[in-house]
Amino acid sequence: MTPAQLSELFARVRKNHPLVHHITNYVTVNDCANITICAGGAPIMADAIEEVAEMTGIVGALVLNIGTLNHVQIESMIAAGRKANELEIPIILDPVGAGATRFRTDTARRLLEELEITILKGNVGEIGVLAGADGKVRGVDSAGLTGDPVEIAKAFAIRAGLTVVVSGATDIVTDGRRALLVENGHKMMGGISGTGCMAASVTGAFAAESGDTVMAAAAALAAFGIAGERAAAVARGPYSFKVALFDELAGLKPDDLNSAAKIRSV
Secondary structure, X not given: OOHXXXXXXXXXXXXXXXXXXXXXXXXXXXXXXXXXXXXXXXXXXXXOOOOHHHHHOOOOEEEEEOOOOOXXXXXXXXXXXXXXXXXXXXXXXXXXXXXXXXXXXXHHHHHHHHOOOOEEEEEHHHXXXXXXXXXOEEOOEEOOXXXXXXXXXXXXXXXXXXXXXXXXXXXXXXXXXXXXXXXXXXXXXXXXXXXXXXXXXXXHHHHOOOOOHHHHHHHHHHHHHHHHHHHHHHOOOHHHHHHHHHHHHHHOOHHHHHHHOOEEEO
C-alpha cells in the first residue's frame, strides 16, 4: 500500500459518491449522514424492517451501529446484513458499548455469528470484550484492555475472518496478516460525541470503493484524522471544532492523503 494508492482510492470516493446505508443510533444519525457527504459518499438512513433489504440492494456499503439498541432494530440489521452478504456488499459493524450490558454484548456477538462482517470497528474495550481478551467498557467508552491490542486484534481478525479496526489515539487496522497503525487525529476528536460513529461512516464510503479492506479502513481513518488535525488548528472549543471537522473533511483533497497520512506497518 503506497501513498499514491491512498490518494487514488480517495479520488474514487469523491468521483463515484458511493451510497452508504446506515442502520445506526439516533444520537449521531445526522452527524453520520453529513460526514458521509463530506467524505464524498451519499448516505441512506433507513431502518424499517419492511425496506432494509431492498435498500441494501442498491448501495455500496452497509454500516451497522448498535449505539441505541432495540429488538426491532436488531432484526432490521440481520435482514439488511443478509442481503449485503448475498450481494457481497461490505458490512461495517460498530459494536458501540459492547461489554457495558449483556444485551449489547450478545447482540454484537449475534451479528458477528449470523452475518459475514467485513470490518469490525470499535474502541479497545469493545474489541477486547468481543475478542475474549478482558476488555473493559464504561458506558459506551473504553476503560482499557489487558494485553497488547495489536496482537489481540490480529488474532481476533484471523479467528473471525474479518478486518478489525481498534480506534484510539493511534488507530489499529488489521486482517491478521497485515497490521497498520494510523497516527492521524487530534485529542479534540474525543471531546465531542459521535466521532467513532462518524469514523465508521467514512470507512463505509471507502470500503464501497475498494476490495482491500485494510487499505480502505486505513485510508478512511487517515482522511478523518487529517480533518481532525486541521479542525483543531482553527477551533475555539468543542462545538467550533465539530463544525470545522465537517468543513475540513469536505475540503480535503485526495493528494492530502499522499502528503499528510501517517500510516505505518507493524
